[in-house]
Structure formats: C-alpha cells, structure tokens
C-alpha cells in the first residue's frame with residue numbers, strides 16, 4: 164500500500180467530518196415504528212447536503228440482522244419496538260472513504276451489550292499505533308467485550324479503506340487471531356467491533372436476500388435498458404456498493420426490474436448477502452475510521 168499525500172489526507176478528513184456531522188444529526192431522529200427507508204434516505208440526504216457522496220447505502224440492521232440490510236425500493240419495514248438498531252453509514256470525497264456505525268437501543272435489557280461494543284472500539288482506538296499487530300488489536304477488542312460479559316462476532320472484521328475501496332486488503336479482527344499483519348503509519352482503517360450475548364454462536368451467516376449491490380464487470384450487453392443501467396452504475400458508483408433505490412428513473416419504470424435482473428444474471432453486478440447472527444441473537448455494533456500515527460491515531464469520524 165502506498166501512503167497518502169497531503170491532498171488525499173485532507174479529503175479523508177473532509178469525508179470524516181461530513182460523516183460525523185451527518186451521524187450526529189441522524190441519531191436523535193431515529194424512533195420506534197419509523198420506516199427504515201426514512202432512516203436510509205435521511206442519512207444519505209444529510210451526506211449529500213453537506214457536499215459528500217454516500218460511499219455505500221446506509222445500512223439499518225435490526226436485532227439479529229447484523230449487517231448489509233438497506234431498504235429495497237418501496238420498503239414498508241418499520242423499526243420494531245424494543246429493538247436494537249445498528250446504523251452503518253459511509254462517505255466518500257473523490258473516492259476517499261470513511262465509514263462509521265452506531266447502535267440505537269430501544270431495549271433497556273441490551274444497553275450493556277451496546278456499551279460493550281462501544282468500549283471495545285474505544286479500547287482499540289486508545290491503544291492502536293504504527294506497526295501494532297492486528298492480532299493484538301483483535302485481542303484488545305475481544306478482552307474488552309468479554310470483560311463486560313459479552314462475546315464479539317468472530318467472523319466480521321474491521322478493514323483498511325482506500326480510494327474507491329471500502330475493504331482495501333487488511334482486516335482488523337475483533338478477536339485474537341494468529342496473523343503477522345501490522346497496521347501502518349499513515350494508513351486509514353475502519354475498526355468495527357460487534358458484540359452479542361455470551362450464549363450466542365458469536366458468528367454471522369449469509370441470508371439469501373440481497374439489498375446492496377456492486378459492479379463486478381463492465382460487460383457488453385445487447386438490451387439497451389440493461390446497458391443504460393450498467394453505464395449509470397459505472398459512472399456514478401464505480402466499484403462502490405449501491406442500493407437499487409438509487410437507480411430510480413434511469414430507465415422506464417416498466418423496464419427497470421428486467422434490466423436489473425439481467426445485470427445480476429450475467430454477473431455484471433452482484434449482491435451482498437444480508438448477514439444474520441447464526442443463533443438468532445441480538446447484535447450491537449460500533450465503528451470509527453482512523454488514520455494510524457506513530458504513537459496513536461487520528462479519529463476521522
């Protein structure tokens with residue numbers, strides 16, 4: 164990985180500032196019985212109003228749904244009462260991605276689990292520095308969450324971010340894991356612990372449903388509507404994830420579904436499965452994006 168020049172760092176900082184402000188304005192608006200699509204669209208419009216672009220669709224994942232749910236077009240789903248709501252959002256400025264997540268807890272019983280994920284994140288931020296092994300970071304996160312009586316999700320990780328890349332190659336585990344990988348000075352990482360109940364499986368599984376997609380390959384296509392849709396995806400999102408909601412009015416509405424399905428069929432685009440806790444237990448998440456420094460880090464979000 165090359166290190167970033169000053170101009171790139173400033174774009175990461177602006178991206179993080181827009182994301183932080185959007186998150187803080189969004190948080191107090193989230194209510195039980197609110198349509199999920201309103202949360203997604205509000206998050207994305209706050210980001211755009213502030214001059215950023217969403218780096219991926221706003222994820223709103225409820226209870227045992229752990230990640231990768233965004234509202235499909237015309238989503239009628241509402242935030243259930245007593246639920247635990249994870250909101251994960253991202254911004255890019257000229258491709259420079261920042262990524263953050265928080266949990267809104269409408270179930271007082273789960274409040275300490277929500278705090279455990281936040282504390283795991285804070286412990287990692289407090290100790291990370293250049294050349295620290297990712298294994299040590301994972302161990303710190305795991306120990307913090309377990310000390311509070313909960314369990315980290317073992318098969319979800321944080322990640323380095325890059326230009327037009329949400330996962331830029333390096334993983335930051337949430338458990339102690341044998342690896343020789345180290346974090347590097349000047350590189351940008353998202354750290355994102357997930358906590359769940361001790362009796363839970365502590366890992367996620369794929370669900371067949373997909374609501375978030377990305378470009379795989381810019382293939383030659385005959386169907387003019389599919390071709391137009393694919394060009395729009397390539398021009399607007401490049402390799403970054405997008406929601407089907409974002410493709411409104413690109414082709415005539417009576418042609419949209421067939422065009423979209425044909426792009427999936429020929430694997431020009433593919434979807435991310437919704438991730439659910441394997442034993443159906445509720446999960447909490449916290450996430451920030453940071454730049455690693457010699458003796459610490461700068462939190463961008």
Ligand code: MN
Pocket residue numbers: 251252262263264355450
């Ligand atoms: Mn995220």
Ligand code: MN
Pocket residue numbers: 262321322353355450
């Ligand atoms: Mn992330």
